[in-house]
Amino acid sequence: MAQNSRNSLSKQDVLDNILDKILYLELKPGDSILDTELAKELNVSRTPIREALLFLKQSSLIDIYPQSGTFVALIDIDLIREIVYVRHIIEREILLSLFEKNENISSRVERYILLQELAVKENSQKDYVKNDHLFHKELFAIAGHKRSWELIQNQYIHTTRFHMLDFYNSKTVLATSLQEHKEMVSCFKNGDKEELLRLIDIHHDCNLRTAETLKEKYPDYFL
Numbered sequence: 463m464a465q466n467s468r469n470s471l472s473k474q475d476v477l478d479n480i481l482d483k484i485l486y487l488e489l490k491p492g493d494s495i496l497d498t499e500l501a502k503e504l505n506v507s508r509t510p511i512r513e514a515l516l517f518l519k520q521s522s523l524i525d526i527y528p529q530s531g532t533f534v535a536l537i538d539i540d541l542i543r544e545i546v547y548v549r550h551i552i553e554r555e556i557l558l559s560l561f562e563k564n565e566n567i568s569s570r571v572e573r574y575i576l577l578q579e580l581a582v583k584e585n586s587q588k589d590y591v592k593n594d595h596l597f598h599k600e601l602f603a604i605a606g607h608k609r610s611w612e613l614i615q616n617q618y619i620h621t622t623r624f625h626m627l628d629f630y631n632s633k634t635v636l637a638t639s640l641q642e643h644k645e646m647v648s649c650f651k652n653g654d655k656e657e658l659l660r661l662i663d664i665h666h667d668c669n670l671r672t673a674e675t676l677k678e679k680y681p682d683y684f685l
Contacts (some may be wrong), residue, residue, distance in 0.1 A: 471506055479504060484523050484534055486588045486629075491683040495524065495532040499667040521616070536685045540675050542634055543625050545617045550666040552614065553598065555647075557662060561655055568647050569602050572585045575643060582636045587629040590636050592640040599644060627676050627683070635672075639665070 471479070480500065483489040497511040504511070505624035515532060518524045522541075526532045560567060574597040581590035596619075602611035629635050643663045677684045 467640055471504060471510070473510045473513060474512075476504060476506055476510040477517060480511075480514050480518065481523070481619075484518070485619060485625050486591070487623060487628070489533050489534050491536045491623065493534045494536065497532070522620070537623055537627075537683055537684075538620070539670065539677070540625075542621050543668065545614075545620055545672055546666060546670065547668050548620055549614055550662070550668050552610060553601065553666070554659075554662050555659065556602060556607055556610070558655075560601070560605050561650060561658060565604060565650070567650055569603065570604050571597055571647060574600060575647070577638075578643065580638050582640050583638070585627050585633065587636070590629060590639070591625055594639065594643075596627075598635050623683075624673075624676070625669070627680060628672050631672070631676060631679060 480489075488621065495515065497508050497515065500511045501508045513522065513525060515526070519526050522538075525535050526534060536561040541598050558611060574593045578590055578597070581587075599611050599615075602608060630641075642661055646658060646661050646665065649655070
């Protein structure tokens with residue numbers, strides 16, 4: 463006898479799946495979202511889909527308009543600039559504290575460097591961004607500030623879509639970002655504080671150098 467079974471996905475699994483689609487541009491800014499289609503795709507009921515969408519609305523990643531529908535939120539450049547600035551201030555201090563303590567960070571971040579190299583080789587923006595976040599998360603962990611990363615992470619995910627577009631728009635951006643990571647690690651080995659500070663400022667890119675170019679190329683994706 464045929465059974466119409468549902469997937470045993472947890473509510474968190476459903477949320478993570480939809481979030482992944484939004485952050486990595488499978489669902490693009492401005493796209494319409496139908497809970498019935500997502501429920502069918504994930505083989506779950508509409509209830510966990512609706513709960514996930516409400517959470518994502520609270521996180522400003524989707525917009526819900528009564529009688530009009532549910533849409534992926536557009537990218538807010540002003541919000542991203544503020545998030546990047548806050549992250550820059552915190553991470554700069556963390557890296558300086560690691561430098562002053564003469565911490566050997568190389569062995570702890572080597573895995574993520576290798577995975578980033580593979581992502582560059584395969585031109586995988588998604589894999590690069592994921593391992594970029596893990597690289598920086600590990601730096602916070604080495605410094606004993608896991609909770610600080612957790613505090614900024616819920617907001618920092620808003621930068622993911624911007625970085626995905628940035629990496630997609632220029633094939634050199636992935637390689638440049640990777641090289642900056644390698645040079646930052648080298649600064650710890652070489653005891654070069656001045657160069658480390660210079661690289662941090664460049665790498666964090668608080669002014670979002672490519673923002674206007676991306677807005678011109680993808681005008682429908684931005685507020």
